[in-house]
Amino acid sequence: MKRANEETTENDNKKRRTAEEHNKTNVPVPVHHKILPSIFGILPIDDSINVISKFLEGHLGTPNIEIEGKLGKIMDNNTKDRVYLPVQSETVLAADFRGIRFVSDMTMDQHRNYNQILNKLVNDGNKPNVKTAFFSYRHIHQIDSFYQVPGHKEKLRLSTDKTNSQVINFIKKVNIGHLNIYLPNSPLDLRISINIEEKMDQSLIKDVEANYERQKDRLSYKSHALQIDLTQVHEPNTDKKIHELEIELDSQLLNHEKLKLKDKQTHEQSQYYNILTLFMNSLRMLARSG
């Protein structure tokens, strides 16, 4: 086996010895060792974030792209229970993992807990010299009506503000793909989704009746790079309420930072991986608090 350049090491050792000997005559100074993030001095990008980055690749430039992360449970279709894998830490499931579905729901207690956590963030973020993110929020009462229109595979969604009946938007939401992330040490798992939200013309539903509608009571917390929506969904004709928490990434900002990454001149300033880390760590910490 080959050794490293011996001379350099010897010289440096001599330098260190001299420094130590010199010190003996003075007051003893404890050697301060800074613990590095790795022997290479850098923090490696974590494996899950690498997978998410690859998953987003090729879609980021697409117009009207929506990137969102949801809290919920990965359910086993056979056992009707949360899926079990023989692992004891976070992992992204394989794309061809069959027999599972993601249920974007939680208990009312969990929902209430998230409400408190997020309200605290809004309050804390307004104090001077805090380390948490700045959040603004809105309370939205919204009705989503779904229409089946010939020539469109996906149902079209008309969202109106319940308080003044004004149309918020009319879109077709097409799913591009999902990533299911199993969190065996958290009460909730994660799903990252890419969708295209295409704006549609309202004349399409002039003479069409809605198939069904959903009422949404939503607290929307907005911060730089992301928006957190805590929503209670009520489907009429049932008493059941679904409780959802999702984080939507600012996909335009992310794409902008991705382009910086590709350019040698701007590579160093790119916030691409920092934004993905903020997104993923926020989802992880919220899932742990569930």
Place this chain on the structure above:
Amino acid sequence: MKRANEETTENDNKKRRTAEEHNKTNVPVPVHHKILPSIFGILPIDDSINVISKFLEGHLGTPNIEIEGKLGKIMDNNTKDRVYLPVQSETVLAADFRGIRFVSDMTMDQHRNYNQILNKLVNDGNKPNVKTAFFSYRHIHQIDSFYQVPGHKEKLRLSTDKTNSQVINFIKKVNIGHLNIYLPNSPLDLRISINIEEKMDQSLIKDVEANYERQKDRLSYKSHALQIDLTQVHEPNTDKKIHELEIELDSQLLNHEKLKLKDKQTHEQSQYYNILTLFMNSLRMLARSG
């Protein structure tokens, strides 16, 4: 649902608006948004490192404890191939995962590559103002002889320096436990082990012959908090050579920092999680380079 304190948010929004309006009269200043590690402003401890920390708990104070991480492959006993799990990112396997074994070996090319990477670290670490860790190294030619002695379940190991026949140590190595870490995006997986290395009295083997011996050609790279051993193991009577890379953690230092963590006065200064992060990230980055 409950809203966060509205007044605070309104006040802050006013402040922000005022700042923006004021700015209109002067040169436009781009708003600088620092991307936080999470919405809570802190970096969560990663899930694998949490599992390792729990695994070490209760053993750290034990005398003569050895904590090491090895590169290799988790093999499926049935397929005789590397194990397959339907996941696409790092995960720690469950403790009761059956039908697998960890093979601490690599190709000669991988070994040569690690030799170059580690030699470069030694050279780089000696340059002024570098970000990588400082490493010293030694080249060791060692013979390990194994003895079966009545009253001891484990074989006793006598290590001697091949160059001068001096005894390096005589120990009984008892394994306490393993953690297998599956890395589907790396050519090699990881195993973290806890062992107790108990020093034995040489009189025990006065009239005993060694069962077998192993020759080790080892490059040992020492840094603060850890030591990396790159070893070629040769078992006599066979032509086969095994190539190993392992990182040993300074368990006394880790225990010292763990105790700091438990004391309110020293909690903030503790390097416990930083040392585990250095250990794990170094193993991850080396596994990726394999």
